[in-house]
Amino acid sequence: MEIPLQITARNLDLPEAVKADIREKAGKLESFYDRIIRCRVVVEIPHRHQIEGIAYNVHIDITVPSAELVVKREANEDLVVAVRDAFDAARRKLEDFARRQRGDMKHHEEVSLAQISVVFADEGYGFITTPDGREIYFHKNSVLNHDFKSLRKGMTVRFAEEKGEKGPQASTVTVTGS
Numbered sequence: 001m002e003i004p005l006q007i008t009a010r011n012l013d014l015p016e017a018v019k020a021d022i023r024e025k026a027g028k029l030e031s032f033y034d035r036i037i038r039c040r041v042v043v044e045i046p047h048r049h050q051i052e053g054i055a056y057n058v059h060i061d062i063t064v065p066s067a068e069l070v071v072k073r074e075a076n077e078d079l080v081v082a083v084r085d086a087f088d089a090a091r092r093k094l095e096d097f098a099r100r101q102r103g104d105m106k107h108h109e110e111v112s113l114a115q116i117s118v119v120f121a122d123e124g125y126g127f128i129t130t131p132d133g134r135e136i137y138f139h140k141n142s143v144l145n146h147d148f149k150s151l152r153k154g155m156t157v158r159f160a161e162e163k164g165e166k167g168p169q170a171s172t173v174t175v176t177g178s
Contacts (some may be wrong), residue, residue, distance in 0.1 A: 010044035
């Protein structure tokens with residue numbers, strides 16, 4: 001962090017053990033995103049209710065290049081749990097921010113339709129044929145919703161293709177019809 005961690009307590013005296021826990025957790029945030037400029041943590045007791053008891057709020061403001069990430073968690077009666085939950089949320093926000101900065105996108109496998117062309121039940125593999133005529137290998141372990149030994153030629157399946165050692169193979173095979 002370019003600017004030292006700032007810890008503020010409102011309406012309570014923050015125990016030194018909790019301050020040390022906050023410093024440790026704030027330091028760990030840099031392992032998820034190493035360009036944190038500033039981190040401010042505010043621990044407060046907003047209101048004291050005689051019936052409900054004491055509840056702790058933890059707010060974390062993290063300044064990073066071109067953004068400010070703010071975490072405000074629901075109040076919790078346990079101070080240690082409130083701090084833990086707030087830093088868990090801060091970690092998730094930093095990970096999401098870092099992912100967006102890198103341009104990472106979630107990758108969803110493309111699911112295609114094909115028909116089973118041959119099954120070698122005793123050997124534990126088979127081939128499916130795509131609508132464009134390609135043959136794709138599949139292993140018995142890639143069949144998700146059906147007993148491998150009861151697969152028959154001509155059954156319609158959905159599959160996700162990947163590159164195998166000897167050519168294309170189906171990483172998942174789901175029977176959709178007979």
